[in-house]
Amino acid sequence: MAIADRLLALVTSAAEELFEQLRIDPAPLSMVSIDEPAVAQHGDYASNAALVLAKTLAQPPRHIAEILAQRLRQDVLVDAIEVAGPGFLNIWIAPWALAREVIALFNDGEEYFRTDLGRGATLQVEFVSANPTGPLHVGNGWLATYGDALSRLMAFVNYRVTKEYYVNDTGGQIRQLGASILAVRTGAQVPEGGYQGAYISELAARYEGSDDVVEAGNWAVPIILDLIRTTLDDLGIQMDNWFSQASIEESGAVADVVGELASRGAIYEREGALWFASESFGDSRDRVMRKSNGDFTYLAGDIAYHYNKLVVRGFSLVIDVFGADHHGQVASMMAAIRALGIDEGRLEIKLGQMVSLLDNGQAVKFSKRAGTAIPLDWLIEELGRDATRLLILSSSIDRASQIDLAQAKAQSMENPVFYIQYAHARISALLRNAVHQGVDMEVASIEALASCRHPREVALMKNLLRLGPVIVRAAEERAPHKIVGWLMGAASDFHGFYHDCPVLSAPPAERTARLTLARATQVALATALDLLGVAPLEEM
Secondary structure, three states, X not given: OOHHHHHHHHHHHHHHHHHHHOXXXXXXXXXOXXXXXXXXXXXXXXXXXXXXXXXXXXXXXXXXXXXXXXXXXXXXXXXXXXXXXXXXXXXXXXXXXXXXXXXXHHHHHHHHHOOOOOOOOEEEEEOOOOOOOOOOEXXXXXXXXXXXXXXXXXXXXXXXXXXXXXXXXXXXXHHHHHHHHHHHHHOOOOOOOOOOOHHHHHHHXXXXXXXXXXXXHHHHHHHHHHHHHHHHHHOOOOOOEEEEHHHHHHOOHHHHHHHHHHHOOOEEEEOOEXXXXXXXXXXXXXXXXXXXOOOXXXXXXXXXXXXXXXXXXXXOEEEEEEEHHHHHHHHHHHHHHXXXXXXXXXXXXXXXXXXEEEEOOEEEOOOOOOOOOXXXXXXXXXXXXXXXXXXXXXXXXOOOEEEEHHHHHOOOOOOHHHHHHHHHHHHHXXXXXXXXXXXXXXXXXXXXXXXXXXXXXXXXXXXHHHHHHHHHHHHHOOOOHHHHHHHHHHHHHHHHHXXXXXXXXXXHHHHHHHHHHHHHHHHHHHHHHXXXXXXXXXXX
């Protein structure tokens, strides 16, 4: 049981004893929390227990806090405790408890941080899903890296994750692709809204089929998909499933789901078209499902696809990762989920904001249709897979992001990627030097590690134990960037420890304790990096 959980159990037990002593019926304690204070001087943990209990006990919160503090001081887990503000409990953990957890971390490896948050529920994460009309660009890479890191994170907390790419291999964009190839092949001008760029010229030179735009587009799709798979592989991403939009349409599933909506009174006919009464279910207006010419709309197919995910395949939870340009589709899809009687909590849609690049201080602009998009392959080649992923994941998906290429390539402590990777490589070098010098690599005892009281040592131990709660919060909030934030803090703590606390030149007992702390740090860093799909470097 983690320290925070043990503290919560202690506080809860003390509160229950207080209820019994005062002969008051126990109040629900679900609102009692154990949190990390924003300011380190306020303790290792803080609890709101006294404020939660004040109304039931009809006593001032500070008075209740003093009673609870007196009880908690008797437990060996607590080193010190104070009452602060209106009645918060600020708690400092005993050194032996920190040491015990650090040694458990080292012995258990990444398993130390695993939780059962997902309880084995099935989760499908759909991400990238870029139209197979051209190579992936940097913006696609942003969403791809987020989706993959989120999938890794959710699997770590015991969701059974399926990563899926929805292939939009039918419709107008495929006809436009075909028309673009044919135009370039004959030397004509690419039609308005068509695709341009070197890859179109290469496809046109290879195409030997008829002048039918659908045939030409369908011919090009698998070639482009192979390029997309290769790029994703270079970024360290392997999809579990590639789901064809055409397969949904050809199976009759679109007509079936429209029929299901009709059976629920959510479809009406107007001017020869079928309309979804989506405004009644929270959308801004009603939407066309089938045009007057008999063709189903893209939205109808998308609803059928989500019905397949949530009902036919029965995923417990589905998370869609879309670009900001899909914002207008969110309300329509959620309206359809409600209309179909599906629990809307089973579908989450995450929208990624824009990404930009700085090259020599100037923003680089790009357009996929104009053929000026910056290929994701190029960025990976420039920075490397790990640096690309770490930089992408450094900021929240819902914030516009920017990469400064010069800084990203710099081998300096100002570069966050270098800063994090150097911490792991530094530990690896330290351990190699220890072996080279014939140092005994035994694990320190709890007592020996508890004797490490240098502020740098204590700060590092405390931060290692924060990774578990950070993983839980990152999973709950769908926020892999929180792992990067922890990595920056942990790297900073280790660099400070390395600078101020000599390891190999320390007396034997102290050396063993510090080596154990360094090795535990290496385990935690490697665990966090793996959650992001980044390889921990042994040397730089």
